[in-house]
Amino acid sequence: MAASVASVTTIAAMSGATAATVITALREARKERVGDKLKIYILTDLEGVAGIVLPVQTTKGTREYEEARHLLTAEVNAAVEGILSADPEAEIYVNDGHDGGFNLVLDEVHEEAKIVHGSSRPFSLGGLDETFSGVFLVGYHSMAGSEKGVLSHTMSSRSIYRVLFNGAEIGEIGIESLLAGYYGVPVALVTGDKTATDEAKNLLGKVETVTVKWGLGRTFAISLSPRKARRLIKEGAIRAIKSLREYKPLRPPPPYEIVVEYLLAESVDVRARLKGVEKVNDRTIKVVSNDLKEALMLAGMC
Template identity: 40%
Template structure:
């Protein structure tokens, strides 16, 4: 049994402010240590549950957050960017299930630090009419490879949002959201114990899980934060503009759709 653990930071216990998610801030150093501890808990649990191999995908920001010298030596780590499969890189390596650790709710929700891929550029992302966050987008990408989501952790808003897409997946609530930058959090040690137990139990559930898939053809409707960003993104010939801040494009697969979104996200930095 091979498990891929995709690790983000906004859903980690104790993380509640943007400064904790950006390198160069003293608080970020604490947050990346908590992120590493939660990843280690998922690794330990997966192996205790019977996994024979574990990959860890560092999936936040520049994808260089985990403290590798503190990571469980039994796991291998995917780090750095750009990558074709982004937060789900590694799923193509014959994985049996995915764990989403430290994830957050989609943009425009009441979750802690809620956003979808790029809070500067993207307001909402819809695929075939369904609004999705990062978990939905990348969960569907994993589904394209026949891989189900078996475990996930983050705040209560994130868990409520994603539960319908991943029936049977075990959720761990790390904190309760009371605003974009306000939460009631479990202690990191308590959260790690819960993640380890969930990661262990999830291994035995994998054979009964179904991958989350979205039937094609795929149409993505993207609402940008400003009309200027839509101006920029419409430089792509495939884009069709609906109004000042809304545009659409088609894709033949979730991999193509996610790669396009990540390209647009990278383009947006020229407007910062």
């Protein structure tokens, strides 16, 4: 892995022919390892699914949450169907990413999808490696504090105020894109509310997005019908697969500085016990590293 990771450390700082040459080399190396078979990794969240606007819908143990599980599963299936429409031989992995997993209705998941889940995942994109061609983020929300972001937060609405990466505020879309970029894999599709899809485009530039609702407040939105949202997600997945070669992995050059501002002092006390984590003040920690994945893990971001 080391050689592949080293080769993508400066892609984000490149443009034009230089970046294209590096990315082409990465794809050729991937092809040598896995052949022509397309591998797509779908990471799910729940807050960005059509029809979901309230915390009760994302809280395990409620009737509303049980209904939301079916909505999520159907959107994931729409993405899978789109991938298979574009490439019937594609290998598809689905990581149930919201709140520790076990949100998908397993018996309703598309039969061609492989499910990534469990209680001891090493990081949020567990199982991802350089053999994948793209990552899809399905059901995503915007970062904490976003204006009109439906159920917006970054990692935890109960404990984190904001996260800064190299001085710029990022949310979960950015965090997962960076982690995918560590392996040289681009994020190809993001689905969610309008604030989330705008966030993805501002961060990644070239990326396929599907907007399924428009926030009027944090818990108030205009949503597409679930049926129409699923149709658009399937169409978006087809476009993403057909345009895979146009997407670039997010991999800025080192060093990497991550600052996490918490709501409560006790959160800082717990995280600051780790070697490599600096306590800045009672509500803030900082991590600096030349290894992107290490920085994200030390900061508690994956």
